[in-house]
Amino acid sequence: xxxxxxxxxxxxxxxxxxxxxxxxxxxxxxxxxxxxxxxxxxxxxxxxxxxxxxxxxxxxxxxxxxxxxxxxxxxxxxxxxxxxxxxxxxxxxxxxxxxxxxxxxxxxxxxxx
Amino acid sequence: xxxxxxxxxxxxxxxxxxxxxxxxxxxxxxxxxxxxxxxxxxxxxxxxxxxxxxxxxxxxxxxxxxxxxxxxxxxxxxxxxxxxxxxxxxxxxxxxxxxxxxxxxxxxxxxxxxx
Numbered sequence: 001x002x003x004x005x006x007x008x009x010x011x012x013x014x015x016x017x018x019x020x021x022x023x024x025x026x027x028x029x030x031x032x033x034x035x036x037x038x039x040x041x042x043x044x045x046x047x048x049x050x051x052x053x054x055x056x057x058x059x060x061x062x063x064x065x066x067x068x069x070x071x072x073x074x075x076x077x078x079x080x081x082x083x084x085x086x087x088x089x090x091x092x093x094x095x096x097x098x099x100x101x102x103x104x105x106x107x108x109x110x111x112x113x
Numbered sequence: 114x115x116x117x118x119x120x121x122x123x124x125x126x127x128x129x130x131x132x133x134x135x136x137x138x139x140x141x142x143x144x145x146x147x148x149x150x151x152x153x154x155x156x157x158x159x160x161x162x163x164x165x166x167x168x169x170x171x172x173x174x175x176x177x178x179x180x181x182x183x184x185x186x187x188x189x190x191x192x193x194x195x196x197x198x199x200x201x202x203x204x205x206x207x208x209x210x211x212x213x214x215x216x217x218x219x220x221x222x223x224x225x226x227x228x
Contacts, residue, residue: 044219046219
């Protein structure tokens with residue numbers, strides 16, 4: 001069974017204090033790993049898709065990396081507006097057809113000024 | 114429209130009543146997905162549509178849950194005889210199609226509270 005575990009559950013940072021969020025996954029053949037950001041009362045907002053180990057993607061202060069067992073979301077010099085819940089999801093590779101996204105429970109990030 | 118829209122944004126109902134939740138996907142997106150997000154839980158996949166067809170309904174929690182999509186656009190998720198454990202945020206997403214490397218774009222969700 002495909003599984004995603006995110007850590008920590010919650011993270012409190014001071015503005016400018018860089019850190020990383022972890023997403024560990026178990027999947028029988030990875031098709032893609034997805035990072036989303038979710039603000040309170042809103043739906044998840046797509047950030048990145050990573051397809052293979054060694055791949056990295058960046059967007060502003062965020063950089064996502066992928067290994068065969070986990071992904072990291074690195075946040076460099078965060079600002080209060082980066083406060084949100086960050087969700088990780090995996091999609092398995094199968095021979096045919098649709099494969100659902102399996103989500104972790106997220107990391108709640110709070111960045112204080 | 115510019116994004117996925119859902120209505121109502123909030124729904125409070127009494128146990129045993131039926132509810133209908135609506136999703137309007139991004140124009141041109143042929144795939145549509147329903148998820149449930151309970152407090153402290155990850156997003157739980159419920160069902161997807163490719164066009165008007167729902168090939169896999171195994172994610173629906175019970176036979177009280179059903180969904181349909183007409184005209185390849187708007188979808189309705191119906192919960193019959195609601196129970197307190199159905200209280201959650203119901204999220205809809207859409208993508209260009211279901212079986213390719215296409216990102217899913219989410220709506221704001223409907224918060225359902227069953228009293």
